[in-house]
Amino acid sequence: MKSTGTLAVKNVSKKFKSQEGEIHVLDDINLSVKSGEFITIVGLSGCGKTTLLRLIVGLESDYAGDILLDGRKLNGPSLDRGIVFQDHRLFPWLTVEKNVGLGIVGKTDAEKKEIVQNHIELVGLKGFEKSYPYQLSGGMSQRAAIARSLVNNPKILLLDEPLGALDALTRMYMHKELERIWKKESITMIMVTHDVDEAVYLSDKIVVMSARPGKLQKIIPVPLSRPRDRASIDFAQMKEKVLEEFMLHTEQNFNYSI
Amino acid sequence: MKIKNIKLTHVLEAALLPATIFVAWFLASRYNVLPGNLFPSPSDVLAGFYEVLNDGSFFYNLNISVIRVLKGFLLGSTTGFLIGITLGMSRFLEKLITPIFNAIRQVPLPAWAPLLVLVSLGEMSRVLFIAMGACYPVVLNTFEGVKSVRHDYMEVGRMFKFSKVKCFFKIILPSSFPATLTGLRLSLSISWMLVVAAEIFMTSGGGIGEMMWACREFSRMDLVVVGIIAIAFVGFAMNFTMRKLERLFSFWRITLKQSR
CATH class of the missing domain: 1.20.5 (Single alpha-helices involved in coiled-coils or other helix-helix interfaces)
Known part of the structure; x- marks a missing residue:
């Protein structure tokens, strides 16, 4: 069977040791992600959502439980999982082109060039190949970072609040772009965010986490058709449903009077 | 315009x-x-300059000094770069070598002169003297540069399964290079200052410092001042060139600083 990017997180717990003793960051997390799904993990700061992402990507080890990608247990980072960090982490001494091509392995120079060009075009950065990161805006930097993370055709792309630092309008524009890239690459995406609007706009499933220790509070499927309309009642109701989990919803919604 | x-x-x-x-x-x-008999007037100095220019001794000695500095600088900074990288990369060697390095660093360079003469009576002792002084700032700056490579960037390397060698050439070296360049600039200007001392402590190899020292013996203060001005001028030019190089190679870091 061809591996396609299904992920199973089983009974995962994670503790950090500090001087004051152990801190329980994640407690008994269970989650399964289907191939090609878009999942967002929503939670307050400090609920361990970034830690969960780092476990899945393989940057943190030493946890209890199992994380399986296509049925096989993870062992450190690998090229079949890509990540986009909150800060773009482009190397400031390299051009966009060189940054995007950074991770490509086992290709000839000509192939490499083509892959880089394709991915730069995929994220809409054509014409900025020779620019340096300091010449790019925040949104453009994240586009380059997304391109960089996709060059090895990973099965899963993990996104750690990649749009958190962008202004509201750029962020909404990037939602559309991200959805387009997700469809085009038919890839599994798992994104951490604390923006409920973003979660409802993009996800097939929203995973709500609670804090200290980080627990999985609820999984909310989002059955809305795409592309999603932020102005629709369904969209607003979906948002309310997520906000309810944080006790942030308005008690009486949609009271229409004529 | x-x-x-x-x-x-x-x-x-x-x-x-x-x-x-x-x-x-x-x-x-x-x-x-x-006091005119002790301190030369500008016209004395100009006349003196004209004299050493005409008999060829000015450029002869300046040339010797510049070449000597470049030799010492190249030897010292290369060694310093390698030591700095090594200390930055290996925690074990850092613990092993840093204390003794810091102790040696405190010894004023002229104190080494007698030992250096034992090594070689010729040009080598002067070059080594300069090299020692040139070494320290490159070690310290390169070490700091390697130590301050952002952990975030190393994680990007881990994500792409970079080997240790690849991590070094793709992340650590470019990231720490601006710091190394700062070290090189300091190193070159220290080398240039030390050449005069080297020529005074370990004589009979020619050079601008030795020329000045000899002129002092003959009470030719005008030529001492010529030497001082020449040293200042060449030192300025060296520093200027290194600054340009520093800007050229660390454009991304300087721009980051400016944008903040």
């Missing part, structure tokens, strides 16, 4: 103080405020 104007004002600003000092010096000599 505007840029040119700005540059011109910069030059004028920079020249203002030296010009003032020169005028003050000229007036002080002219009206006998300075």
Whole structure:
């Protein structure tokens, strides 16, 4: 069977040791992600959502439980999982082109060039190949970072609040772009965010986490058709449903009077 | 046009103080405020300069000094770079070597002169003397550069399964290079200062320092001043060139600083 990017997180717990003793960051997390799904993990700061992402990507080890990608247990980072960090982490001494091509392995120079060009075009950065990161805006930097993370055709792309630092309008524009890239690459995406609007706009499933220790509070499927309309009642109701989990919803919604 | 104007004002600003000092010096000599027999007047110095220029000794000695400095600088900075990288990369070697390095660093360089003469009576001792001084700032800056490579960037390397060698050449080296360049600039200017000392402590190899020392013996203070001005001038030019290089190679870091 061809591996396609299904992920199973089983009974995962994670503790950090500090001087004051152990801190329980994640407690008994269970989650399964289907191939090609878009999942967002929503939670307050400090609920361990970034830690969960780092476990899945393989940057943190030493946890209890199992994380399986296509049925096989993870062992450190690998090229079949890509990540986009909150800060773009482009190397400031390299051009966009060189940054995007950074991770490509086992290709000839000509192939490499083509892959880089394709991915730069995929994220809409054509014409900025020779620019340096300091010449790019925040949104453009994240586009380059997304391109960089996709060059090895990973099965899963993990996104750690990649749009958190962008202004509201750029962020909404990037939602559309991200959805387009997700469809085009038919890839599994798992994104951490604390923006409920973003979660409802993009996800097939929203995973709500609670804090200290980080627990999985609820999984909310989002059955809305795409592309999603932020102005629709369904969209607003979906948002309310997520906000309810944080006790942030308005008690009486949609009271229409004529 | 505007840029040119700005540059011109910069030059004028920079020249203002030296010009003032020169005028003050000229007036002080002219009206006998300075003891003329001890401190040369500008015209004495010009005449002296003309003299050493004509008999070829000025450029002969300057040439020797510059080549000597470059040898010492290259030897010292290369060694310093390698030591800095090694200390930055290996925690074990850092613990092992840093204490003794810091102890050695505190010994004033002239204190090494007698030992260096034991190593070699010739050019080698002078070059080693300069190399030792040139080494320290490169070690310290390169070490700091390697140590301050962002952990975030190393994680990007881990994500792409970079080997240790690839991590070094793709992340650590480019990221720490601006710091190394700062070290190199300091190193070159220290080397240039040390050449005079080297030529005084370990004589008979020629050079601008030895020329000045000999002139002192013959009470040719005008030529001592010629030497001082020449040293200042060459030192300035070296520093200027290194600054340009630093800017060129660490454009991304300097731009980051400016944007903050």
